Amino acid sequence: MSNEIVYLDHAATSPVAPSIAEGLARDLVELGWNTGTRYTLGLTARKALDGCRAEMAQRLGCAAEALVFTSGGTESNNLGLHICCHQFPQGGVLWNSATTHPSLSGPVGALDPTWQIIPMPLMAWGAIDVTQLQLLPPPDVVVLEWVNNEAGFVQPVDAVADAALALNPKACVLADGAQGVGKLPLPNLASTAAFSLAGHKIGAPVGTGALVLKPSLKQAPLTLGGGQERGWRPGTVALPLIRAFCSALQQMTSHEAHAFAFDHFDDDEVPLPIRHPDGLYSPCITVLNVAPVEGEVLQHHMEEKGIYLGTGSACSASRKGLSPIHKALGMDARQSRCTVRWSTIPGQDRDELERAWRELVLCWRELKRFF
Numbered sequence: 001m002s003n004e005i006v007y008l009d010h011a012a013t014s015p016v017a018p019s020i021a022e023g024l025a026r027d028l029v030e031l032g033w034n035t036g037t038r039y040t041l042g043l044t045a046r047k048a049l050d051g052c053r054a055e056m057a058q059r060l061g062c063a064a065e066a067l068v069f070t071s072g073g074t075e076s077n078n079l080g081l082h083i084c085c086h087q088f089p090q091g092g093v094l095w096n097s098a099t100t101h102p103s104l105s106g107p108v109g110a111l112d113p114t115w116q117i118i119p120m121p122l123m124a125w126g127a128i129d130v131t132q133l134q135l136l137p138p139p140d141v142v143v144l145e146w147v148n149n150e151a152g153f154v155q156p157v158d159a160v161a162d163a164a165l166a167l168n169p170k171a172c173v174l175a176d177g178a179q180g181v182g183k184l185p186l187p188n189l190a191s192t193a194a195f196s197l198a199g200h201k202i203g204a205p206v207g208t209g210a211l212v213l214k215p216s217l218k219q220a221p222l223t224l225g226g227g228q229e230r231g232w233r234p235g236t237v238a239l240p241l242i243r244a245f246c247s248a249l250q251q252m253t254s255h256e257a258h259a260f261a262f263d264h265f266d267d268d269e270v271p272l273p274i275r276h277p278d279g280l281y282s283p284c285i286t287v288l289n290v291a292p293v294e295g296e297v298l299q300h301h302m303e304e305k306g307i308y309l310g311t312g313s314a315c316s317a318s319r320k321g322l323s324p325i326h327k328a329l330g331m332d333a334r335q336s337r338c339t340v341r342w343s344t345i346p347g348q349d350r351d352e353l354e355r356a357w358r359e360l361v362l363c364w365r366e367l368k369r370f371f
């Protein structure tokens, strides 16, 4: 195996950059104090926490008080849904995106029967068809992802929120921003009641996340405890991790994300990105149609060359059968199996991407003969 790894599965998780790991190691020793204590060390820690909150809020375009730190995207999504639904104790109508990550589709599926779950109509490439939304019953809660983790399409969060709020100004919109933050210009967080972030998708350590909450919401923590994070998410604050999260967001937003071209570098056939001409996609996630080769076979052959690609969603890897997202895109089981997911981060080295693409095409041409 080659020594030089090209990592193309950032949608699964993005490794912590050495500079952030060094800062984290230092903070664990030098800033590992409880932010709730009253002596100087605790006050120093508290000041550092406030600094991170202000810095991150500024980058996200929200008020510092709106930002609640969590352990990751899954917790943020579960907490966000819990809070949004709690605003309507009698239950109500929930507009749902059929293509959300399991950390949203799971808790939505587990809501009690006082909630009427209505799937929002989709366009051919998976995004919500906003033109159809006014035909639905007015929503109380709306749940959607911003950037789809498996297919990379971008949901029109602003337009969906506008449509929902036009029908019910009290509606709570929950958007999962895990795959978009640090990579695309943000939607208008003033229209969302809750917006989730996952630190490890932008090179922060696993175990970091946040939820941007509309300040006027009635409080509804999922766990009870010492009142940290103004009671929304109790538990001793993981300051060194939060500082690393803040640094990762700073680093990530200092680069612009560019879509990779997937050129035909000669006249021969190459695997094609699955992209609808009218669709809007993240430059960081591309699904490639590698038929007739099975994605997993290609993945393992690429691994031999030190190139790491994804297939579908890492979070659904244990689930058998067709992914609900590929199903919503109209793929059958075979089409779904014959894909790989190429996912990058802003600022990733262009030369390594070119090398990986060249190797992928060569490998695919070799393997094609056996399928």
Ligand SMILES: Cc1ncc(COP(=O)(O)O)c(C=O)c1O
Residues within 6 Å of the ligand: 011, 012, 071, 072, 073, 074, 075, 077, 101, 103, 145, 147, 148, 149, 176, 178, 179, 198, 199, 200, 207, 209, 315
């Ligand atoms: C869109 C999306 N939401 C939520 C999550 C869950 O985040 P975490 O792994 O931090 O719990 C992921 C992770 O894959 C994701 O892609």
